[in-house]
Amino acid sequence: MSSSQHQSPTPPALIDLQAEFDRIVGPDNVLADEAGRRAYAHDRLPFANFCERQGRLAGVLPRLVLRPGTADEVQAIVKTARRLGVQLIPYGSGSGVLGGAIPISAEVTVDLRRLGRIVSIDPGDAMVTVQAGMNGAALEAELNAQGYSTGHLPQSIEISTVGGWAACRGGGQASSRYGKIEDIVIGLKAVLPDGTAITVRPLARRATGPSIRDILVGSEGTLGIITELTMRIWKLPEVEHGVVLAFPSVPAALNAAREIMQAELRPMVARIYDSTESRDRTQGMAEFQDRPILAIYVFGGRAPLVAAEQQMAMEICALHGAMEAGPGPYEHWRKNRYVALSTPWQKAGYFSDTIEITGNWTALPAMFEAMGTAARAICPDVHFGAHWSHIYAEGACQYMTVRLPPMEHEKALLLHARLWQAIEDLALDHGGSIAHHHGVGVFRNGWIARELGGALPMLQQIKDVLDPGNLMNPGKLGLRSPEGAVVVGHVNSAPSRQEP
Ligand SMILES: Cc1cc2nc3c(=O)[nH]c(=O)nc-3n(C[C@H](O)[C@H](O)[C@H](O)COP(=O)(O)OP(=O)(O)OC[C@H]3O[C@@H](n4cnc5c(N)ncnc54)[C@H](O)[C@@H]3O)c2cc1C
Structure with missing residues (x-):
């Protein structure tokens, strides 16, 4: 078991650091007290919930929490962080379930929710431009009032931001018709780790080299902070x-x-x-x-x-x-489409988690059987249930709920680790992907080498060029962790099997 009980020490330079950021966002928008920082020490990663039941954190407290109100302030934060060698974590609403927003080193968290409004709705070009920290349900409500929808309706719509959707490469419940977030986002603005602000202008399509948009969409905060998105909109169904x-x-x-x-x-x-x-x-x-x-x-x-x-x-x-x-x-x-179904189980002492993978049609039936068999062999009392949603011509997402009954904590963590190991390994064994729409965060780090094979070094090289100091959400998405970082989860540093 590799979670840590230690908390980040108060760094000697904290006061100066706070003053630096006070100047950018104002003292009211810098949280330095423990209670304020504690609220940002976790997201919805179930493992973090299990740790907190034992009175400990899965990771560490953020050094500070900053709440910028404009894209210029975000840019100033990133430039200052770079100058001072401070690590940053972009934060949407903390609804991620893989620990992507959990501090593991000495990060300062950047809460983007004050960038929370619609910039423009353009019916002529069928697009909406929205600041990245806007709540998903609030965006959808404003669009619906004008007869439109983005078509991106994740179960977590009420507890997530549009920036988080793009950062995690998410999928909504109506995805088989409207596509996943990468099909819906057509333009964006972001601040790169060196403080450069970039714009991908919203256009139906372009053939101008690899898609810059797609380098940011799915980057989980490791390659920059998304400040604005332009998304497709559709008339509400008749x-x-x-x-x-x-x-x-x-x-x-x-x-x-x-x-x-x-x-x-x-x-x-x-x-x-x-x-x-x-x-x-x-x-x-x-x-x-x-x-x-x-x-x-x-x-x-x-x-x-x-x-x-x-x-x-x-x-x-x-x-x-x-x-x-x-x-x-x-x-x-x-x-109940927007209700978090696992909350009552967690509160009752169960160890509940969800794992979503992608499989091609010809592989899915055998993959499903193998995963259920493996789960029941690991724990005969486990609740293993699956559904398939997000369907394509090629295959589908298989979304599994694995729930262990209340039991001794360490034993549950061991079984939980073995369930994840078996299911993710079997996804890869059957030619599938370890993640359909929740992303990698920190909890899936152990499988990313096998998932990407020879392409992981390429991703790391892109990261190294854009972020040579490893300051932007370090240690996530299977990328290099900072020295001395806390290992979150069971398998973070122990890839199960190597690709032959
Ligand atoms: C009950 C429940 C149901 C869910 N259902 C779905 C679902 O149907 N579909 C789905 O796709 N997901 C679902 N999720 C997962 C989660 O809601 C999504 O991943 C969501 O997109 C995260 O958004 P957030 O704003 O909360 O991001 P956070 O949790 O705050 O952050 C997630 C990651 O994105 C990065 N990030 C956030 N904002 C930015 C930004 N502006 N720029 C750069 N990086 C950023 C963070 O650093 C972190 O790595 C569900 C989660 C829960 C708890």
């Missing part, structure tokens, strides 16, 4: 139809989803639940007695297109043995 289906088996439901996407249909939402997750959602429903697998599809857009798309998709589902069922599971999902 109609939205939710359909509940009962399938005879998981492979039947997955095959139907594959054929739907390969037929170029684009449901807004597609969710297929394994038998464990289906059972929880269909109790008492006669339709599921012989067909135990639940699928929920939502079709949305212009009425005639929706009708045609839904009809074609239903024909495909029927060929795979599905029958339509009552709307209860759809209504329940809709009501």
Whole structure:
């Protein structure tokens, strides 16, 4: 077990450092007291929650927390940090579940939420420009009021920022229709680790070399601070139809989803639940007695297109043995779509976590079986449930909930470590990716070498050139940690297996 109990010492230069940053953002926007800093010592990484139940931190306290109100202030912070050799962590809302915002060395955290407003809505070009610290639900509400949506609707929309979405390369619940965040962001502004402010002008597309936008999207705060985003917007759907289906088996439901996407249909939402997750959602429903697998599809857009798309998709589902069922599971999902389902379990002493991976269609059924078998072998009492959402022509995201019952703490951490190890290794063994939309943070560092293979040194070289002092969110995304950094998690520095 490699988490640390130590806290960062108060550095001798703290007072001077505070004065330096006071001058930029004003004293009211520099948090130096322990209570203020403690709120930024964790994100939603479940391992951090487990540590805190034991009265310790997974990482360390940030040295200071800064709350800039403008992009110019962000730039001044970065330049000052570079001059003083201070490490920085960009912070959205701390809803990340991989520890990307957790300090591990002597970082100063930069909370971006005061950059929280819409800059412009441009219906003519179908885009919105928004400051990076704006809350996702607030953005969506303002757009909805004018008849638009970005189409990016993550479960965490109420507790995350748009900058965090882009930094983590996230995916929303309507992604099969509108795409993931990398399809939705078309322009951005950012401050690079040397203090240079860059702009990627919002355009439908360009052929001008590798995409600078895509170097920043998914960089998890390691290559700069995103200050502004321009995103695609769409007219709100004229109609939205939710359909509940009962399938005879998981492979039947997955095959139907594959054929739907390969037929170029684009449901807004597609969710297929394994038998464990289906059972929880269909109790008492006669339709599921012989067909135990639940699928929920939502079709949305212009009425005639929706009708045609839904009809074609239903024909495909029927060929795979599905029958339509009552709307209860759809209504329940809709009501709870932005609720954090694990919170009550954590509060009751369970050790709950989620792991989302990507697999291609031909690999998914065997991968799913292997992961369930491995999880139950590690702990017969584990709750292992999976659903598939974010579907593509090539494959899908498999989203798993692994939950250990209340037990002795050290034993739970050991089992938790083994569950992660087995599931991430099996994702790679089956040709999949270790992460579909939650990112890498610090907790997935142990697998990134195997995930990227020979390309990890290339990523490190990009980091070294842009950030030679390793000052921007160091030690995240599988990149080099600062000397003496705390290791967060079980496997941070111990890659499981090397690629042959
Ligand atoms: C209940 C729950 C449900 C979730 N559901 C989804 C989901 O459906 N889809 C999904 O994609 N994710 C989901 N997540 C994960 C999380 O909400 C996302 O990763 C989210 O995008 C993080 O945003 P944030 O603003 O909270 O970022 P933080 O947690 O504050 O930061 C995350 C990472 O991004 C970096 N970062 C943040 N802002 C910036 C910036 N402006 N510039 C540069 N780097 C920055 C940080 O340094 C850190 O590395 C869920 C999390 C929870 C707790």
